[in-house]
Amino acid sequence: xxxxxxxATILGMAVAGTAQDFTAYQKNRFRSDGQEIPYRLxxxxxxxxxxxLLVFLHGAFEKGTDNEQQxxxxxxxxxxxxxxxxxxxxxxxxxxxxxxxxxxxxxxxDLTTGYAKDWxxxxxxxxxxxxxxxxxxxxxxxxxxxxxxxRVYIAGLSQGGxxxxxxxxxxxxxxxxALSICGAGDPSTTRFFANKVALWLxxxxxxxxxxxxxxxxxxxxxxxxxxxxxxxxxxxxxxNSWVNAFKEPELMxxxxxxxxx
Numbered sequence: 712x713x714x715x716x717x718x719a720t721i722l723g724m725a726v727a728g729t730a731q732d733f734t735a736y737q738k739n740r741f742r743s744d745g746q747e748i749p750y751r752l753x754x755x756x757x758x759x760x761x762x763x764l765l766v767f768l769h770g771a772f773e774k775g776t777d778n779e780q781q782x783x784x785x786x787x788x789x790x791x792x793x794x795x796x797x798x799x800x801x802x803x804x805x806x807x808x809x810x811x812x813x814x815x816x817x818x819x820x821d822l823t824t825g826y827a828k829d830w831x832x833x834x835x836x837x838x839x840x841x842x843x844x845x846x847x848x849x850x851x852x853x854x855x856x857x858x859x860x861x862r863v864y865i866a867g868l869s870q871g872g873x874x875x876x877x878x879x880x881x882x883x884x885x886x887x888x889a890l891s892i893c894g895a896g897d898p899s900t901t902r903f904f905a906n907k908v909a910l911w912l913x914x915x916x917x918x919x920x921x922x923x924x925x926x927x928x929x930x931x932x933x934x935x936x937x938x939x940x941x942x943x944x945x946x947x948x949x950x951n952s953w954v955n956a957f958k959e960p961e962l963m964x965x966x967x968x969x970x971x972x
Contacts, residue, residue, distance in 0.1 A: 768871030813874025
């Protein structure tokens with residue numbers, strides 16, 4: 712079964728949280744070559760000089776066209792007064808359409824366990840159509856002159872983590888650092904971004920939805936290459952390792968310390 716994700720297993724893991732005012736995230740849509748991507752953009756409290764850009768890619772349950780749901784996980788975190796004061800940046804939350812994917816992947820479902828298996832991540836010459844549009848959106852923001860091109864970061868969880876690992880392999884020159892939370896991909900693609908993009912990987916040790924071995928293999932390859940890489944694995948944690956990742960005391964300080972040379 713191609714492009715199948717185990718929705719039933721992680722339904723209920725994505726905590727929607729209480730209602731919150733997300734109006735600080737400007738609502739917009741970007742169109743290119745017949746493809747449209749909804750997005751929300753949080754601007755620094757005090758604009759006027761160039762700031763970093765952080766792109767955040769959501770998981771499977773935040774897909775849609777409402778330009779709202781992609782903020783369910785992570786939206787509140789970046790709205791915190793302490794985050795906005797200490798790490799001023801533009802924060803971009805694009806939304807992937809329901810039947811699209813940030814990265815190409817294939818798997819089958821084990822009918823005995825109900826979990827996905829036999830994962831394949833074909834690294835095709837061109838990105839998925841929605842990711843191609845996202846890259847054009849990022850380019851358009853960089854062309855605005857308000858973003859520091861040496862401090863562009865990308866983060867994502869689950870299918871968004873897959874997108875992160877795919878994108879930094881395609882555009883290593885564009886990103887200073889990346890965060891992949893319970894993501895996966897083809898570890899051999901590390902050859903494209905080793906020693907070019909700093910990476911912090913996060914995974915739950917008991918994740919049955921996306922096996923933690925993917926993150927481990929990325930970490931091992933990058934470590935051997937002498938690349939800047941960190942790996943946090945959480946004992947007893949299942950697929951929702953983003954809860955732990957957002958609690959990492961060095962998360963933002965590490966990320967914003969990375970500068971593209």
